[in-house]
Amino acid sequence: MTQTPPRPPAGPPARRPVPTSADVARLAGVSRATVSYVLNNTSAVRISEPTRRRVREAAEELGYVPHAAARSLRAGRTRIVLLPTAHVPVGPLYGHFLNELQWALRRLDYTVVQYASMGLRGDEAARAWAELRPVAVVSFGAVDLTPFGVDILKRSGARAVITLGTRPVEGAHNVVMDQRRVGACAGAHLLERGYRRLGVVMPEEPGLNVFSAPRLEGVRGAAAGTDAEVVPLPLAYTEESAAALTARLPSLGVDAVFAYNDEYASLLLRALLDAGVSVPDDTALMGADDLLLGKLLRPRLSTVQVDMETGQHLAELVDRLVGDPDRTPDDHGHQAGHAPGHDLMAARAIRREST
Amino acid sequence: MTQTPPRPPAGPPARRPVPTSADVARLAGVSRATVSYVLNNTSAVRISEPTRRRVREAAEELGYVPHAAARSLRAGRTRIVLLPTAHVPVGPLYGHFLNELQWALRRLDYTVVQYASMGLRGDEAARAWAELRPVAVVSFGAVDLTPFGVDILKRSGARAVITLGTRPVEGAHNVVMDQRRVGACAGAHLLERGYRRLGVVMPEEPGLNVFSAPRLEGVRGAAAGTDAEVVPLPLAYTEESAAALTARLPSLGVDAVFAYNDEYASLLLRALLDAGVSVPDDTALMGADDLLLGKLLRPRLSTVQVDMETGQHLAELVDRLVGDPDRTPDDHGHQAGHAPGHDLMAARAIRREST
DNA sequence: TTGAAAGCGCTACCAG
DNA sequence: CTGGTAGCGCTTTCAA
Numbered sequence: 001m002t003q004t005p006p007r008p009p010a011g012p013p014a015r016r017p018v019p020t021s022a023d024v025a026r027l028a029g030v031s032r033a034t035v036s037y038v039l040n041n042t043s044a045v046r047i048s049e050p051t052r053r054r055v056r057e058a059a060e061e062l063g064y065v066p067h068a069a070a071r072s073l074r075a076g077r078t079r080i081v082l083l084p085t086a087h088v089p090v091g092p093l094y095g096h097f098l099n100e101l102q103w104a105l106r107r108l109d110y111t112v113v114q115y116a117s118m119g120l121r122g123d124e125a126a127r128a129w130a131e132l133r134p135v136a137v138v139s140f141g142a143v144d145l146t147p148f149g150v151d152i153l154k155r156s157g158a159r160a161v162i163t164l165g166t167r168p169v170e171g172a173h174n175v176v177m178d179q180r181r182v183g184a185c186a187g188a189h190l191l192e193r194g195y196r197r198l199g200v201v202m203p204e205e206p207g208l209n210v211f212s213a214p215r216l217e218g219v220r221g222a223a224a225g226t227d228a229e230v231v232p233l234p235l236a237y238t239e240e241s242a243a244a245l246t247a248r249l250p251s252l253g254v255d256a257v258f259a260y261n262d263e264y265a266s267l268l269l270r271a272l273l274d275a276g277v278s279v280p281d282d283t284a285l286m287g288a289d290d291l292l293l294g295k296l297l298r299p300r301l302s303t304v305q306v307d308m309e310t311g312q313h314l315a316e317l318v319d320r321l322v323g324d325p326d327r328t329p330d331d332h333g334h335q336a337g338h339a340p341g342h343d344l345m346a347a348r349a350i351r352r353e354s355t
Numbered sequence: 356m357t358q359t360p361p362r363p364p365a366g367p368p369a370r371r372p373v374p375t376s377a378d379v380a381r382l383a384g385v386s387r388a389t390v391s392y393v394l395n396n397t398s399a400v401r402i403s404e405p406t407r408r409r410v411r412e413a414a415e416e417l418g419y420v421p422h423a424a425a426r427s428l429r430a431g432r433t434r435i436v437l438l439p440t441a442h443v444p445v446g447p448l449y450g451h452f453l454n455e456l457q458w459a460l461r462r463l464d465y466t467v468v469q470y471a472s473m474g475l476r477g478d479e480a481a482r483a484w485a486e487l488r489p490v491a492v493v494s495f496g497a498v499d500l501t502p503f504g505v506d507i508l509k510r511s512g513a514r515a516v517i518t519l520g521t522r523p524v525e526g527a528h529n530v531v532m533d534q535r536r537v538g539a540c541a542g543a544h545l546l547e548r549g550y551r552r553l554g555v556v557m558p559e560e561p562g563l564n565v566f567s568a569p570r571l572e573g574v575r576g577a578a579a580g581t582d583a584e585v586v587p588l589p590l591a592y593t594e595e596s597a598a599a600l601t602a603r604l605p606s607l608g609v610d611a612v613f614a615y616n617d618e619y620a621s622l623l624l625r626a627l628l629d630a631g632v633s634v635p636d637d638t639a640l641m642g643a644d645d646l647l648l649g650k651l652l653r654p655r656l657s658t659v660q661v662d663m664e665t666g667q668h669l670a671e672l673v674d675r676l677v678g679d680p681d682r683t684p685d686d687h688g689h690q691a692g693h694a695p696g697h698d699l700m701a702a703r704a705i706r707r708e709s710t
Numbered sequence: 711t712t713g714a715a716a717g718c719g720c721t722a723c724c725a726g
Numbered sequence: 727c728t729g730g731t732a733g734c735g736c737t738t739t740c741a742a
Contacts, residue, residue: 018488018512020719031729036721044722046727063510068486069424069433070719073734078424085457085469102440102471114440114469116457131423133373155418157373239650270651293648295594296625375735386713391737399738403711425735428718 019062028058081110082134084117086142086207093289100311108319123149130156136318141165141210160321177345179211183218185304186258186286189349195256196228201264204236242271262287262294284355299353307346374417383413436465437489439472441497441562448644455666463674478504485511491673496520496565515676532700534566538573540659541613541641544704550611551583556619559591597626617642617649620656639710654708662701
C-alpha cells in the first residue's frame with residue numbers, strides 16, 4: 001500500500017514528485033537518519049554493510065539526488081564561491097585565468113557559481129549575491145562594489161570578499177591586479193623611445209572600461225612630469241571606426257599609440273597600413289597582453305606582457321580567508337583600513353617592431 | 356529585552372549571526388508572516404502603511420537579505436537556469452551568444468548560474484547539477500550528457516533540459532547548432548574551387564574537440580562521393596606547431612586547408628607565408644567564424660560565416676519549456692523519441708582572397 | 711489587519 | 727547499530 005497522505009497542502013506542480021531521503025528510507029526500510037549516514041559516509045557512526053547496500057540501492061532506484069538547498073539550510077553555511085560575471089568577453093588572458101581559478105576552487109571542494117549580474121549594479125547586485133549565502137565572493141570589477149555592498153555580503157555570512165582590480169574597496173580583501181601598471185609600462189616604453197604625443201585607445205565596447213580606464217590612467221602617470229602629452233582615442237572594434245580614427249590621427253599630432261591591447265592594436269595597424277602610414281616610422285603602435293596574434297603581424301607588435309599569478313594561488317587565498325576571515329583586512333568594527341592586498345600581476349614592455 | 360533563547364543547539368561558527376526574517380519581525384514588533392508579506396509585496400493581503408514602514412526600516416537596519424535556499428525549499432522550486440561551463444574559452448562568437456542568453460534569461464526573471472563542471476563527467480556532472488534543483492539546464496556540450504543524466508535531471512525537477520550541439524540526447528530537447536554544417540560549407544567551397552586534397556586542422560587544445568570533431572565530420576561529408584580526400588591535421592596554438600605543420604605539408608600533398616577557425620587560420624597563414632608558400636596559389640586556406648581578424652590579414656581569409664540565432668530566442672524557448680515541459684520532446688513515459696529540435700544556426704561560405 | 715503554526719528536505723543530536 | 731526528532735529560514739494557509 002502506497003499509503004500516501006492526501007497531500008492537501010499546496011501542490012508543487014511537480015509531475016512525478018521528486019524523491020526525498022524519506023522516500024529512500026521508506027524503500028530501504030530504514031529511517032531517514034540512516035539514509036543520511038550512509039549517503040554521507042558519516043564516519044562517526046557505523047552502519048552494517050547490508051543496510052548500506054539496501055540504502056544505496058534504494059537511492060539508485062529512485063534516482064535520489066540530495067537537495068543542496070535543504071542541506072545548506074541545515075548546515076548553516078554553503079560552499080559556494082560566487083564569481084559575478086560582467087557583460088563582456090574579457091579576452092583570452094582573463095578567460096584562462098578564470099578557468100584556472102575554477103579548477104583550483106573545485107579541487108578545494110567549493111561550488112563555483114558564476115552569477116550573471118547584468119542588469120544589476122552596486123548594492124543591488126550585492127543583495128542578489130547575498131541571497132545565495134556564498135561563503136566567498138570574488139569580484140572581477142564586473143560591478144562597482146561599495147563598502148556598503150561588502151558589508152551586506154559579510155553580514156549575510158560571506159567570509160571572504162575579494163576584489164580584483166585597481167581600487168581597494170573598504171572592508172573587502174583587495175587583490176591588486178592593477179591595470180594602471182600595464183598603462184605605465186606602455187607609457188614608459190614609448191617615452192623612452194622618444195615619443196612625445198601619446199594616443200591611448202579607449203575601446204567603445206561597453207564593459208571594457210574596467211580595464212581601459214586604469215590603463216589610460218597608467219599612461220598619464222608615466223607622462224606626468226615630462227613634456228609628453230596624452231590623448232585618449234575612442235575606438236570601436238570595427239574597420240570603419242579604425243579607418244575614421246586613422247584619418248583623424250594626423251590632425252591630432254599623435255606620434256605613438258597605445259592601443260589598449262593587441263586586438264585593438266592589430267585592427268588599428270591594418271587601418272594605418274592601408275592608409276599608407278608607416279609603422280613605426282610615421283606612427284608607433286603598441287599593444288598589450290602579449291597575445292600570439294601580435295607576433296603574427298608585420299611589423300610585429302610591441303606589447304606589454306602581463307604575468308598574472310595562477311588561479312591556483314588565488315584559490316588558496318580564498319580558502320585561507322574562508323578558514324580565517326579576519327586575516328589581513330583589519331576588520332575590527334568594519335571601520336577598516338584598506339587591505340594591503342596581495343599582488344597577482346606583473347607587467348613588462350616587450351619591444352618588437354612597431355615602436 | 357533581547358530575549359534570545361540560549362541557542363544551545365549547534366553553533367554555526369557565524370561571527371555575528373546572520374539576521375533572519377524573525378529578527379526583522381522582532382525589531383519591527385510584528386510577526387514573521389507580516390514581514391514576509393511586506394517584503395514580498397504580497398498583493399493578496401493588505402498591510403497598513405505604518406507597519407510596512409516599520410518592517411522595511413527594520414530590515415534595512417539589520418541588513419536583512421532573504422535566504423534563497425530557504426525560500427526555494429519552501430516554494431518547492433527554484434528559478435535557476437544552469438549553464439554548465441566547459442574548460443575552454445569558447446571564442447568570441449560563443450561568448451557573445453552566451454552573454455545574450457544570460458541577459459535574456461535575467462529579463463525573464465531567472466537566476467542564471469554558470470556551474471563549473473570541470474573534473475566531472477557524464478552522469479556524475481548531472482548529479483551535481485541536479486543538487487541545485489535547477490528549473491532548466493542548457494548544456495553547451497561541456498560534458499557528455501547521457502540519456503540517464505537527462506533522466507536524473509528531470510526527476511530532480513528540471514522542467515527543461517536543452518542540449519546545444521550535434522547529437523541529440525534522448526529525453527532532452529535538442530537545439531541543433533550543428534557544427535558539421537560549418538565543416539560542410541567549408542568543404543563544399545573548397546571542392547567547388549577545385550581543390551582535391553583537403554587538410555582539416557584539429558586543434559590540440561583540450562575541449563575544442565566539441566567543435567572541431569563535427570567540423571571535420573562535415574568536411575568528410577562534403578567530400579564523400581567525390582574523388583577528394585580529407586586529411587586531419589593536428590595543430591597546437593603555437594608558432595612552433597604551425598611551423599612544424601607547414602614543414603610537413605608538402606609531403607602530405609594537401610592543396611587546401613580548412614583551419615578550424617579564423618584564429619588557427621591566421622596562425623597557419625603566418626607560418627605558410629614565412630615558409631615562402633603562396634596562399635592561395637600553392638595552398639589555399641580557409642577559416643571559420645568570420646572574425647574581424649580574417650579581414651585584417653593579407654590575403655584576406657576566406658571563411659565560414661556562422662549566424663547564430665539570438666540568445667533571446669533560446670531564452671524564450673527555455674521559458675516556454677518551463678511553462679509546459681512536454682512540448683516537443685515526446686515525454687510520455689521517458690521512452691521518448693528524439694526531439695525534432697529547433698535550429699539556431701545557419702552557415703555559409705564567404706570567399707575572400709585565401710581560396 | 712495580523713499572528714500562530716505547519717512543513718519544505720536535510721543532518722545531528724540523544725535514546726534505545 | 728539504528729530511530730525519533732528538533733530545527734535551519736522561509737511562505738502560506740487558517741483563525742483571530
